[in-house]
Amino acid sequence: MTAITSIERSFQKTSVWLRETVVQLDWTDPQRAFTALRAVLHALRDRLPMAEIVQLGAQLPTFLRGVYYEGWLPTHTPLKDRRKETFLNQIQEAFHPSLRIDADHAARAIIRVLLKHVSSGEMEQVRTALPHEIRELWPSVEPFLKKTG
Numbered sequence: 001m002t003a004i005t006s007i008e009r010s011f012q013k014t015s016v017w018l019r020e021t022v023v024q025l026d027w028t029d030p031q032r033a034f035t036a037l038r039a040v041l042h043a044l045r046d047r048l049p050m051a052e053i054v055q056l057g058a059q060l061p062t063f064l065r066g067v068y069y070e071g072w073l074p075t076h077t078p079l080k081d082r083r084k085e086t087f088l089n090q091i092q093e094a095f096h097p098s099l100r101i102d103a104d105h106a107a108r109a110i111i112r113v114l115l116k117h118v119s120s121g122e123m124e125q126v127r128t129a130l131p132h133e134i135r136e137l138w139p140s141v142e143p144f145l146k147k148t149g
Contacts, residue, residue: 024109039094040110
C-alpha cells in the first residue's frame with residue numbers, strides 16, 4: 001500500500017467517524033462535532049493508565065490517532081483528579097467560552113461512536129480503568145454487540 005493510499009483510507013475512516021459523531025450528537029456542524037470528538041478522546045486519554053492509552057490509540061484511524069495523542073504529556077497521566085465533574089469540564093473547555101454545550105451529552109455520544117468502532121474488549125478495558133462515576137456515561141453494551149447468526 002502506498003503512503004497516499006494509506007492517507008486516503010485514514011481520511012475515509014475518519015470521515016465515517018465524524019459523520020457518525022454528528023449524528024450521535026444531533027448537531028449539524030462537523031467542525032463542532034470534531035471538537036467534541038477530540039475533547040472526549042483527550043478527556044478519556046488523560047484518565048487512563050499508560051497501557052490503556054496506547055491500546056485505545058492503536059485502534060483509532062491514523063488521523064484520529066494523531067489527534068488523540070496531540071498535546072499528551074505521559075508524565076501527567078493519569079490525572080489525579082478523576083471526578084466526573086472535572087472530566088466534563090475538560091470537554092467543555094475545548095469549546096470557545098461563548099459556546100456552551102452539554103458535555104455529558106457529548107461524552108455519551110462519542111462513547112457510542114467508540115463502541116461502534118473499537119473492539120468490545122478494548123472498550124471494556126477502558127471503561128473498567130475509569131472511576132465509577134465516569135463509567136456511568138457508558139450505555140448498555142448490548143446494542144453495540146454484533147448479532148451472531
